[in-house]
Amino acid sequence: MDEVKVVVAHSERATLRVGDVFLKVDADQARIDAEVEAMSLVPVPTPEILWRKPPVLAIAAAPGTALGRLGEPSTASPAAWAAAGAVIRKMHDAPLPPRPGRAGRDLAALTADLDGECEWLVTNGVLPADLVTRNRQVAQAALRPWTPVFTHGDLQIAHVFVDGDEVTGIIDWSEAGQGDALFDLATVTLGHEEHLGDVVAGYGTDVDLDVIRAWWSLRSLLGVRWLVEHGFDPFTPGCEVDVLRARM
Template sequence: MTDVEVVVAHGDRATLRVGEIFLKIDSDQSNTDIEVEAMLRAPVPTPQVLWRKPPVLALAALPGRALARLGRPSTTSSAAWAAAGASVRTLHDAPLPPWPGRSLDDIASELDRECAWLTESGIVETGVIAANRTIAEVALRSWTPVFTHGDLQASHVFVSGDDVCGVIDWSEAAQGDPLYDLATMTLGHPEHLVDVVEGYGDDVDLDVVRAWWSLRSLRGVRWLVEHGFDPAAPGCEVDVLNRQAMRNR
């Protein structure tokens, strides 16, 4: 009998693996609508949609393994990271999806709320919050929108050897800032930023990428805590904030 593996589960959604099939269960079907449409439009390898019976989406497992995982040292080659950067460039050069992404005002307002919550919670030192808030401001500028994945964590990019064989979890795909995707993929793995940029090509402002590291981490801590995850684990969001603050001294 095939075992059922719980990949992730919280109040909003759950993902189960049964053999070579992933079953994604989402309480908000608009997320699944976007995921399916984005995978159809994306010019990079994505999982095959096997069937959909709301609230369940069944996807075929991808070959290979995750590029890396947050909180764990990367064992993937520099060439694989560069290949991931090249795949992101292919996505960003594709025609825009018809739905918009989040506005700059919405992102700035969320940053205000999350910094206030962090200060009140005491999870992160006040000085670290202030330092990262200053860094994050660099990302709050106008950009030319591209087709972004929107949640391009290294664990969502699958590689075999030095080649990218697929990208998963497209529910946050939208028009957006290209440097946000690069920052998300290299969050917690700053040593591979140069490899990703080598594959991606020119026009990468590294200060903006680092600013998105701070912004994503600041706004992610509360969600992680409320959904049963530990943002203070070594190499994760709080660690990123501490390192960013130290680097900016």
Template sequence: MTGMKDVEVVVAHSGRATLRVGDVFLKVDGDPANADIEVQAIGLAPVPTPTVLWREDPVLAIAAVPGRALGALGEPSTASPAAWAAAGAAIRTLHDAPLPPWPGPDLSDIRSKLDRECEWLLANAVLPADVIRLNRDIADAALRPYAPAFIHGDLQIAHVFVEHDEVVGIIDWSGASRGDAMFDVATVTLGHEEHLDDLLVGYGEGADREVIRAWWSLRSLNISRWLIEHGFDPNVRGCEFDVLRARAQER
């Protein structure tokens, strides 16, 4: 039949699925609160975001953004230093914006989750015990009081789209909240530490490199079990386990 468009499964697991049909992304989520936050955050964020086309729970339809992703975890980024600097500038614009009206994560909850995840990683021996314990120590630097900022909350490198060395879209806003600005900076550079300097050129003053490195450890520790249980592999070259090994070697 003519006029038919292929359906691409972008990501799918027990919590949610994202499909692409032409230039439209269909996000299917069993928790409507995630769509609530995404729609609100897209409306508030002072950076390029996708257009919300329609919503009929549990489906949220969003237009594709132009450009190409800044990179992908586990693969070298081919984006230029200027593109990384532009990403840093866009992130800083978000962090300097008025706070969203809903709260963010609590430090005590993050600490408790970190301890649980480390216990699981140790019990299941998915990494050498010294790598887990050294990274747990490094992660402590992130668990400090901070002035909350408007954060994306899941600013993976694949969520930032650039074109001609400019940011043309930032996607997937369901994790947006008030939070630690350094968490966003760490998330977008996770596994791409060699581009941190380029990103900070655009981000400007106030970045704390020790805290960014701590968040590299903390995020990798906290997400590894979820990845394993949902069919993803944190042991792929350049991904979370490599990040943890690299941090431990620096200790």
């Protein structure tokens, strides 16, 4: 019998792996609906949906290996990173999905959340005030008008699978929808700034690197409390707190 491996688990959702099958259990049915819908629409490689019985979605494992992990050096080639950029561009050029996604949050609400998290980080002594202040300044560049595209919304490198220099699959589409293209580019390069040039080269168009760096700061500032409260450690070398320190 195959071993049951817990891939991720917290109060909102859990993902288990049994052999070549992933079982996703989600308390929010809307996230599963969004994931299934996005995978049916997006013109890039995605895993096969095997069956669905709420609150569980079963999908086949993507072939190959993850592009990398946050906090660990990536063993993928520069060509693989460039291939990821090309696939992301193909996704962004696709017809818009019907709903807004995580990368398409209202700017006023996002700004309010960011300011609230910054205050919490300083008030509770989680991070030094100068570190928070500097990154809040950097993050401001991301809070600007943008043209909506088809976005993944949670495009961390562990969700991009490659075999050699080819992208074989992108997983975890529950946050997909209309959003800011640079949010996706920032997410896939978070903590791996050395590969930003490879991704942008594969993406094949001019992008505002300052906005990508702003999203690194914004995502990290917003993520620290959630990570701590859900049993993850943003202070792990190479992870969110180090991303913030790199902006000093």
